[in-house]
Amino acid sequence: MNSELLLREHDLKVTPQRLGILSLMKIRGHVDVEELFLAMKKQFASISLATLYKNVNAMLEKQLITEIKAPNFKAKYEIVKEPHIHLLCKECNEFVDLDINLETLIDDASKKSNYQLEESCVVLSGLCEKCQTK
Amino acid sequence: MNSELLLREHDLKVTPQRLGILSLMKIRGHVDVEELFLAMKKQFASISLATLYKNVNAMLEKQLITEIKAPNFKAKYEIVKEPHIHLLCKECNEFVDLDINLETLIDDASKKSNYQLEESCVVLSGLCEKCQTK
DNA sequence: TTATTAAAGGATAATAATTATCTTTTAAGC
DNA sequence: GCTTAAAAGATAATTATTATCCTTTAATAA
Secondary structure (H helix, E strand, O other): OOHHHHHHHOOOOOOHHHHHHHHHHHHHOOEOHHHHHHHHHHHOOOOOHHHHHHHHHHHHHOOOEEEEOOOOOOOEEEEOOOOOEEEEEOOOOOEEEEOOOOHHHHHHHHHHHOOEEEEEEEEEEEEOHHHHOO | OOHHHHHHHOOOOOOHHHHHHHHHHHHHOOEOHHHHHHHHHHHOOOOOHHHHHHHHHHHHHOOOEEEEOOOOOOOEEEEOOOOOEEEEEOOOOOEEEEOOOOHHHHHHHHHHHOOEEEEEEEEEEEEOHHHHOO
């Protein structure tokens, strides 16, 4: 989906900086604030870290993006999609998404616990295919 | 399991501070460093925050405890057990464990992705039974 | 278009969380 | 009881994040 529309639908003003952030997230998938800062500086020489934090927080509040936190890693952000699994390779430090449907798991958990569950943060970590053979 | 043995088995020196930390984790389940600090000060008036951070890190390295990170929360720690689900209530901010076996999920994820998976951090959040009716 | 205005951006200070450093104390093995 | 390496405690340093304040800009309506 077009980033401009995405912003408008979430009641966020369209700015070049925000379009840049979304574009990076679309290309890279999972990004942290520092990565974002370094990449954004190439397009917006004078961008401030504060702007990135403010925008990330605004997009989180409007549920346009989600935060993924995992042991030993800085918070990562990605554009919202269906509940899914994040795979993390401890060797190359890459995050990727795995599209296994988590509905069943969430439903089971909900029934067993009587919780009304809304969000998931599922990170499985280990070694990716490449790093296993090193 | 007895905390003294637990420490020895993980090649960690037995100290009163460490026994205190484990005791608190056993009683409370999920704790963060600040909680730990406040609670420990009652037993060890002069305990230093640095001691807590150092011990938590040492126990993490030796895999005696694990770290649970979730959006909007400070890192929580608990004694290692089988892979399981953490439920988080956004209203009362309580973490609890749910014993649903995650083996199948992890195996599926492993097969689909060819990752060699070792660790899981699974947090589902929403409203607990009590907080739904408020 | 242009004028208006609330919101966003940028610079930087302040705060919070965590790690590093150094000295003193203590657990573990002889 | 000694000895010694590791742990504790105090505190400085670092890192991550938020707050503040002033300037600039996107959205809207004349």
